[in-house]
Amino acid sequence: MAEKRIFCEHCLDDVAYHIENRELTRKLKGKNYTFKGQEAICDNCKKPVFVTKVDSGNRQALYASFKRENNIISVSEIEAVLKKYNIGAKPLSELLGWGINTIPRYLKGDIPKPAYSDLLRKIAVEPAYFLSLLKSGSDILKPVAYEKSLAAAEQLLKETKIDKEVLVSYYLLSKNDEITPLALQKLLYYTQGFSYIFIGEFMFASDCESWVHGPVYRDIYNQFQEFGREPIVLDRTYDISSCFTSQEILLLDSIVQHLSVYNGKVLEKFTHEESPWLSARGDLKEDEPSNKIIDKNGIADFFTRVKEKYDMLTVDDLSAYTKARFENLSF
Structure with a gap:
């Protein structure tokens, strides 16, 4: 297996490095959040080095910590909504009147606005509400996407124990x-x-x-x-x-x-x-x-x-x- 090497700004040279699991604290929107992350460590000087993949993972872990503490819907919850109503991320974004890439960005880890998060959570637990949105926006979606989601929503409503x-x-x-x-x-x-x-x-x-x-x-x-x-x-x-x-x-x-x-x-x-x-x-x-x-x-x-x-x-x-x-x- 090839040795992992990267430029170290401390050694001013390409160096080998290794990954260590760390408990990290980062500031986001004016508040510190602690999460389980990783650091890339230079094998030569033992100081942290910047690795894009590690930084991206830490950013997602920071966002996840922010979402938990501020009761913002998670990526897995959004994925569950899409599966539940048999609808794609872009079609749901359009149905809700958001930018077409809004939910795809959330799936990549971006943080939803609280109002958007609340609406997605409402949809998640209330099939009747989603069905009303879907029917009122029937002209927004392509016919095939609309019919697939309509069938899923109507079936869920039948199964929901609401008298x-x-x-x-x-x-x-x-x-x-x-x-x-x-x-x-x-x-x-x-x-x-x-x-x-x-x-x-x-x-x-x-x-x-x-x-x-x-x-x-x-x-x-x-x-x-x-x-x-x-x-x-x-x-x-x-x-x-x-x-x-x-x-x-x-x-x-x-x-x-x-x-x-x-x-x-x-x-x-x-x-x-x-x-x-x-x-x-x-x-x-x-x-x-x-x-x-x-x-x-x-x-x-x-x-x-x-x-x-x-x-x-x-x-x-x-x-x-x-x-x-x-x-x-x-x-």
């Missing part, structure tokens, strides 16, 4: 920032009922229980109970409309327009006068707890009769029902 009622909740909350946990429960119940009569099936599979304050979806209650009587504040700001069909979007928007305008106590009174909740409660006292399931057949039957009574033809006809119910309430 449909959670997505419905996020959609409703994103359209009205005054919805409390109590109101959300009733809006989910009405979504189910009106979905059955206008779409032909319930929008999600979960059952609701006949609690004292009306129909309740327990998992959603647990997720948002910390907000108490206050409006729910979402930490999600992205568009999840791609998770629903056009029919479902029309219905959800009508729920927002005609039902979310009422507060939780009003919606509670609505449900307390309707047969699905009343039948599930049976002879229980008004304040007696119950977790009995409200029968879906009962919900289907009740809302079918509502549709006939109010001559509902489209989802916009929800207004006739809600106005009539509100006018007949006694406070």
